[in-house]
Every structure is written in structure tokens, then in C-alpha cells.
Amino acid sequence: MNVLEGKLTGAEDIKIGIVAARFNEFIVSRLIGGALDGLKRHDVPEEQIDLAWVPGAFEIPVIAEKMAASGKYDAVICLGAVIRGATSHYDYVCSEVSKGIASVSLQSKIPVMFGILTTDNIEQAIERAGSKAGNKGYECAVGAIEMVNLMRVMEK
Numbered sequence: 001m002n003v004l005e006g007k008l009t010g011a012e013d014i015k016i017g018i019v020a021a022r023f024n025e026f027i028v029s030r031l032i033g034g035a036l037d038g039l040k041r042h043d044v045p046e047e048q049i050d051l052a053w054v055p056g057a058f059e060i061p062v063i064a065e066k067m068a069a070s071g072k073y074d075a076v077i078c079l080g081a082v083i084r085g086a087t088s089h090y091d092y093v094c095s096e097v098s099k100g101i102a103s104v105s106l107q108s109k110i111p112v113m114f115g116i117l118t119t120d121n122i123e124q125a126i127e128r129a130g131s132k133a134g135n136k137g138y139e140c141a142v143g144a145i146e147m148v149n150l151m152r153v154m155e156k
């Protein structure tokens, strides 16, 4: 059996685009820190990482699509924190952001990582932004490297 896998080494030439939502910046800034930590610890040079801020998670897909279509990046990491409020707005934002990001990844044929926290309260978001439930930004960074290297293996 042949196992195709994306290793976490050989990331020195990987170029990453990050799209981050400014809404709940207190949380998102920690997701960005986790992503940068993950990329740096796997030897992705800082000068090969671009960060684009958008107002909120709903605006992430359109900028993720521009990054992916530019041909400048091997992968795009989408970071945001959607925290439930008093109305159904949360459901619409979460639904459209997840559909949008998935669509960009399939259309552009490069990894577009879903680093959007969708939580019922701020405590759950804090837990997933660098405390007891890990850091979704770090997870997406390492996942991006694995996916880029897996796709390179499959294209040989």
C-alpha cells in the first residue's frame, strides 16, 4: 500500500496568506499569534507570510478568494471568531463563512484553512485561542504545511 502524506518539513519555500477578521479582535489576535508561531516553528520565513485584515468573518471568503486566485500563495489561512449573540445573525454568518471558504478552496485548488471559531460564548472562544482547548490558529498553520506538502507529493 502506498501512503501519500504531507510532511511538516521542507516548508522553507512555502508562501502563506492569512485573512483575519477584526471583529472580536481580542480573540483573533491570539489566533494570528498561534498561526505565526506554528509557521515559524516549521521554518516558514516571516517575509513569506502576508496578513490581510477584514471587518468581520463574513468578509473573509472574498479576500481569501483574491489571495488564492493571485497565485502568490501556496495556502491561505482564514482566522475569525464568531460568537453567538441574541439573534439569529450568528447562524447566517457561520453558514455563509463556512460555505464561502470551502468554495474558495475547491475552486482555487489550494488549501484554504478554516480557522473560524464558532462559539456560543466568549469563554469557549478563549479556550480555543491559546488556552485549555489549544489554538485554532496554530492548528491551521500546521495543517496548511501538511496540505501543501501532500499536494506537492500528489502532483509528482
Ligand SMILES: Nc1c(NC[C@H](O)[C@H](O)[C@H](O)CO)[nH]c(=O)[nH]c1=O
Pocket (backbone or CB within 6 Å): 021, 023, 024, 055, 056, 057, 058, 059, 080, 081, 082, 083, 084, 093
Ligand atoms: N457578530 C460577528 C460578526 N459580525 C459581522 C459580520 O461578520 C460582518 O462583518 C457584518 O455583517 C458586515 O458585513 N463578525 C465576526 O467575525 N464575529 C462575530 O461574532
Ligand SMILES: CC(=O)[C@@H](O)COP(=O)(O)O
Pocket (backbone or CB within 6 Å): 082, 083, 084, 085, 086, 087, 088, 089, 090, 091, 093
Ligand atoms: C455572530 C453575530 O453576528 C452576533 O455577535 C451579533 O450579535 P446579535 O445577534 O446580538 O446582534
